[in-house]
Amino acid sequence: MFTLAFVVFLANAQATPPAESGVSDKSNDRIQAVVDTLDDLLKSIEDEEVKEEANYQCLEKWCEKEVSNIGQAVEDGGIALEDLDVSIDQHKSTIDRNTFASKKNEEEITEINDALAQATSIRDEENEKYLDERQANSQSTQQIRSAIKIVKKAQAAGGFIQGEMKTQLSGPGESGFVLGVFEGLEKKLVSNQQKNRRR
Numbered sequence: 001m002f003t004l005a006f007v008v009f010l011a012n013a014q015a016t017p018p019a020e021s022g023v024s025d026k027s028n029d030r031i032q033a034v035v036d037t038l039d040d041l042l043k044s045i046e047d048e049e050v051k052e053e054a055n056y057q058c059l060e061k062w063c064e065k066e067v068s069n070i071g072q073a074v075e076d077g078g079i080a081l082e083d084l085d086v087s088i089d090q091h092k093s094t095i096d097r098n099t100f101a102s103k104k105n106e107e108e109i110t111e112i113n114d115a116l117a118q119a120t121s122i123r124d125e126e127n128e129k130y131l132d133e134r135q136a137n138s139q140s141t142q143q144i145r146s147a148i149k150i151v152k153k154a155q156a157a158g159g160f161i162q163g164e165m166k167t168q169l170s171g172p173g174e175s176g177f178v179l180g181v182f183e184g185l186e187k188k189l190v191s192n193q194q195k196n197r198r199r
Contacts (some may be wrong), residue, residue: 134193136179141189151179 137189137193141186141193144186144189148179148182150184151182
């Protein structure tokens with residue numbers, strides 16, 4: 001393939017008409033055809049250079065635009081990364097705060113459970129005492145009621161009976177006094193039972 005310099009040289013050489021050299025017209029026509037072909041080739045190469053230059057400039061502008069876009073994307077990515085770092089720090093702070101609150105809550109729950117266990121133990125002890133007192137109170141009430149019946153029978157019979165001996169009351173009001181004391185005790189025991197039930 002001809003180089004560009006060679007093609008230019010041949011075109012310039014053929015631009016001036018040849019001096020009388022004894023070359024035939026047929027040879028001249030052939031040389032002129034070669035020169036025309038070379039001119040067309042030169043024109044084609046020049047046109048191709050213009051197109052290539054236009055393509056190169058277009059590609060250069062595209063590359064500059066892409067570089068600018070990539071630079072902006074990198075900058076935006078850097079800002080987004082900084083925002084994510086801030087968010088991560090905020091989330092870490094929230095996690096630390098929640099972890100502290102969770103530990104504090106666990107301690108409070110442990111304290112509450114201990115207090116509940118103590119309260120349950122105290123309640124069970126008090127309930128056991130209450131049941132014991134209730135049973136004792138009930139037994140005492142039954143005993144006093146039995147005693148009241150005995151005193152009433154003794155009043156009706158005129159005295160107390162012990163073994164085979166009959167003991168006379170020293171006065172008519174004495175059995176009434178004993179009966180009054182027993183009835184008072186019975187009322188007090190019944191009243192205490194009712195108060196304990198309300199608790």
